[in-house]
Amino acid sequence: MSKTKKFAGTSGQIRRKRIETSGAVIIGVLLLLWLGVNFIKAPTQFAQVTVLGLRNGLLYALIALGYTLVYGIIELINFAHGDLFMLGALFSSYFITVWFKQKTSNLAGWMVFLLCLIAAMLFCGTINVLIERFAYRRLRRAPKLAPLITAVGVSFLLQFVGIKWNGSTPHQWPTVIPHGESVIFGVIISHVTIILILVAAPLLLLLSFIVNKTKRGKAMRATAQDQDAARLMGINVNKTISFTFAIGGALAGAAGLLYEQSIGTTSYNLGFQLGLIAFTSAVLGGIGNLNGAVLGALLIGIVQGLNDGLPFALGQKWSQTVVFTILILILVLRPAGLLGKVTTEKV
Amino acid sequence: MMALVTAQRKWITGYLIAVVLIFITYQFLFTWDGLPSGIYDFLRLWLPPSAVNESLVYVICALGLNIVVGYAGLLDLGYVAFWAIGGYCAGWFMSEFFYQVNVHFFGSAKAAAPGIHINFWGVLLIGGLMCALFGILIGGPTLRLKSDYLAIVTLGFGEIIPQIFFNGDNIAGFNLSNGTKGITILDPIPTGVKNIGPFDFGLKFIIFVFLAVLMVFISLRLRKGRLGRAWLAIREDELAASMMGVPLMRTKLAAYAVGAFAGGLGGVAFATHVDGVYAERFNFSISIFLLAMVVLGGMGNVWGVILGALILSWVNSTGLPAFGQTFNDKFGTQVNFPSFTFLLFGLVLIFMMLFKREGLVPESRLRLILHEGDPEEDSTSKKKKRKER
Numbered sequence: 001m002s003k004t005k006k007f008a009g010t011s012g013q014i015r016r017k018r019i020e021t022s023g024a025v026i027i028g029v030l031l032l033l034w035l036g037v038n039f040i041k042a043p044t045q046f047a048q049v050t051v052l053g054l055r056n057g058l059l060y061a062l063i064a065l066g067y068t069l070v071y072g073i074i075e076l077i078n079f080a081h082g083d084l085f086m087l088g089a090l091f092s093s094y095f096i097t098v099w100f101k102q103k104t105s106n107l108a109g110w111m112v113f114l115l116c117l118i119a120a121m122l123f124c125g126t127i128n129v130l131i132e133r134f135a136y137r138r139l140r141r142a143p144k145l146a147p148l149i150t151a152v153g154v155s156f157l158l159q160f161v162g163i164k165w166n167g168s169t170p171h172q173w174p175t176v177i178p179h180g181e182s183v184i185f186g187v188i189i190s191h192v193t194i195i196l197i198l199v200a201a202p203l204l205l206l207l208s209f210i211v212n213k214t215k216r217g218k219a220m221r222a223t224a225q226d227q228d229a230a231r232l233m234g235i236n237v238n239k240t241i242s243f244t245f246a247i248g249g250a251l252a253g254a255a256g257l258l259y260e261q262s263i264g265t266t267s268y269n270l271g272f273q274l275g276l277i278a279f280t281s282a283v284l285g286g287i288g289n290l291n292g293a294v295l296g297a298l299l300i301g302i303v304q305g306l307n308d309g310l311p312f313a314l315g316q317k318w319s320q321t322v323v324f325t326i327l328i329l330i331l332v333l334r335p336a337g338l339l340g341k342v343t344t345e346k347v
Numbered sequence: 348m349m350a351l352v353t354a355q356r357k358w359i360t361g362y363l364i365a366v367v368l369i370f371i372t373y374q375f376l377f378t379w380d381g382l383p384s385g386i387y388d389f390l391r392l393w394l395p396p397s398a399v400n401e402s403l404v405y406v407i408c409a410l411g412l413n414i415v416v417g418y419a420g421l422l423d424l425g426y427v428a429f430w431a432i433g434g435y436c437a438g439w440f441m442s443e444f445f446y447q448v449n450v451h452f453f454g455s456a457k458a459a460a461p462g463i464h465i466n467f468w469g470v471l472l473i474g475g476l477m478c479a480l481f482g483i484l485i486g487g488p489t490l491r492l493k494s495d496y497l498a499i500v501t502l503g504f505g506e507i508i509p510q511i512f513f514n515g516d517n518i519a520g521f522n523l524s525n526g527t528k529g530i531t532i533l534d535p536i537p538t539g540v541k542n543i544g545p546f547d548f549g550l551k552f553i554i555f556v557f558l559a560v561l562m563v564f565i566s567l568r569l570r571k572g573r574l575g576r577a578w579l580a581i582r583e584d585e586l587a588a589s590m591m592g593v594p595l596m597r598t599k600l601a602a603y604a605v606g607a608f609a610g611g612l613g614g615v616a617f618a619t620h621v622d623g624v625y626a627e628r629f630n631f632s633i634s635i636f637l638l639a640m641v642v643l644g645g646m647g648n649v650w651g652v653i654l655g656a657l658i659l660s661w662v663n664s665t666g667l668p669a670f671g672q673t674f675n676d677k678f679g680t681q682v683n684f685p686s687f688t689f690l691l692f693g694l695v696l697i698f699m700m701l702f703k704r705e706g707l708v709p710e711s712r713l714r715l716i717l718h719e720g721d722p723e724e725d726s727t728s729k730k731k732k733r734k735e736r
Binding site: 075076077135138139142143144145146147148149150152153154155156157159160163164168272276279283317318320321324325327328331332335 | 416420489492493494495496498500502504507510514631635638642689690693694695696700704716
């Protein structure tokens with residue numbers, strides 16, 4: 001074994017690997033330098049923005065999972081997913097404030113909040129399944145350009161619903177989450193953050209359980225690997241794909257509720273920006289990889305938080321640019337993402 | 348000259364007649380006092396000259412996008428970046444924006460005016476080449492990616508570049524783009540005889556038509572040549588093309604550069620059309636509008652893309668608001684019709700992809716590829732249904 005020289009790849013592959021590693025090292029060193037300078041300059045602020053970033057990161061994780069689930073199973077970038085999240089946010093704001101008229105944080109408000117969590121998840125899951133049934137299913141065997149363009153079209157359609165529902169200007173809503181905050185080691189942690197973690201973490205665990213431990217999850221993984229083989233093994237592929245869309249949509253609905261309740265503002269083009277950030281997270285972690293999506297989302301959330309809040313940083317107005325630069329760098333240097341497996345594309 | 352195919356000749360004659368009619372209408376009829384006011388009002392409402400010129404800008408850009416999406420089969424969702432770069436080239440080189448310097452190069456401004464004043468035709472070239480350069484810079488590292496990743500990267504660039512211009516009033520103390528205020532008042536277009544200002548719609552129309560014709564010419568000639576055939580080969584089967592000796596990267600980069608060049612032309616033209624550059628205009632929906640135009644008209648077919656661009660940009664800028672105004676006046680309603688653009692463009696994309704993937708004016712080769720994966724029984728069942736009818 002040790003005597004034979006291992007085949008390291010063609011010369012092109014070796015060169016590419018070198019570019020990848022050297023790029024990663026340079027970026028890593030620069031990143032550490034930036035973090036170090038900021039940490040020495042303002043340690044409490046550093047911890048503060050990290051917590052804020054983690055909170056946003058959790059939201060991104062819920063959305064990013066929808067992208068990654070769908071991409072994992074049918075290799076489609078579901079552009080409409082961000083807008084689905086936007087619809088989820090709109091639905092929850094109407095559910096809590098308009099239909100159930102809860103405006104303050106009390107027991108009734110919390111009950112409605114929980115009820116709304118289930119309702120929003122059902123709502124977004126159903127919409128996502130319908131989109132898959134009527135738009136994407138017919139195009140499953142078409143050239144890749146076709147479903148991608150269709151997804152862009154669906155995204156516009158959902159934004160239209162958003163405009164009609166929310167109006168073309170941002171809308172402020174009262175929230176039922178308590179607005180206090182506790183101080184731990186000099187770092188202010190708002191209760192919103194704690195509730196966000198309390199809702200999002202079980203959802204992520206539940207998802208992991210479904211995918212890894214149940215029969216349905218096994219069917220999902222099999223379909224993702226090879227649709228035709230899965231069909232031969234007696235798996236109902238259409239149903240499995242629908243189920244995947246339902247889960248992705250449900251997570252987007254939960255994210256919508258949490259976003260609406262923690263930020264308190266909705267607008268029709270909310271989904272576009274957040275959707276892109278979430279997609280970036282999914283790519284960063286390795287698209288198709290569930291753990292990767294969560295990791296990527298938390299990282300993106302932290303980087304964004306640090307960029308927005310640190311003394312030596314570009315500031316909030318460059319937030320999007322920073323995120324997209326990360327996206328482009330990742331895609332150029334390591335398209336498989338942090339946790340993704342490097343696969344050579346066959347055709 | 349090559350012998351034109353009859354179908355092509357038909358399209359050319361059709362568009363030529365339309366151009367002559369529109370030019371006569373705006374250049375002579377609009378200034379003629381004897382024009383009945385009914386006709387004048389009708390045209391003002393349903394076909395204002397500014398909308399016609401704007402739609403021509405869309406035609407130029409859609410033709411560029413058609414080279415990337417239709418010919419080479421690469422999905423570009425950030426085309427607005429090139430539009431923005433072209434626009435800012437016009438802003439930088441044709442106005443008093445850089446008041447610190449005083450550079451004149453056959454410009455149409457007074458010699459004493461501060462700022463950089465380069466001749467419009469020169470700026471067209473600069474804008475186009477600048478965009479082509481950016482196209483290569485963007486494409487170089489990213490074109491190796493799979494098609495759907497490529498779409499996302501272009502989308503990212505389409506977001507970054509406008510944001511740079513948006514926040515560009517203070518980049519390390521340097522005012523690059525004047526931020527949200529934008530750059531206003533550009534030099535008129537010199538033609539040798541007369542300087543064309545922002546309100547000379549008729550003459551500017553001719554200039555825009557000339558640019559569109561230039562793009563049509565470039566598209567058709569390239570399509571016939573070696574490069575065009577290589578693009579089609581890549582679009583149809585990348586692996587087979589590379590086996591046949593088509594250099595993938597170089598060919599794709601060429602498509603990107605030519606497409607971006609057109610974006611630059613369109614950007615410069617649009618800047619002179621609105622007489623300024625405003626950062627908030629360059630948003631994602633423009634990229635999607637252009638994509639919808641290419642998809643509606645028929646990917647890869649120049650004549651179809653022109654038709655798609657004309658239809659959709661007219662509907663967007665004039666058709667919907669004018670229809671809404673007439674409808675609301677007549678029935679006393681308060682429906683906000685322009686807000687239906689999202690619905691319209693979304694539905695165009697979805698339905699075209701679901702039912703008529705090759706567009707209104709299909710290109711025969713593309714139709715075959717796009718329906719390659721369709722299940723066999725589907726087409727036969729359709730035939731059966733037709734027979735039953």
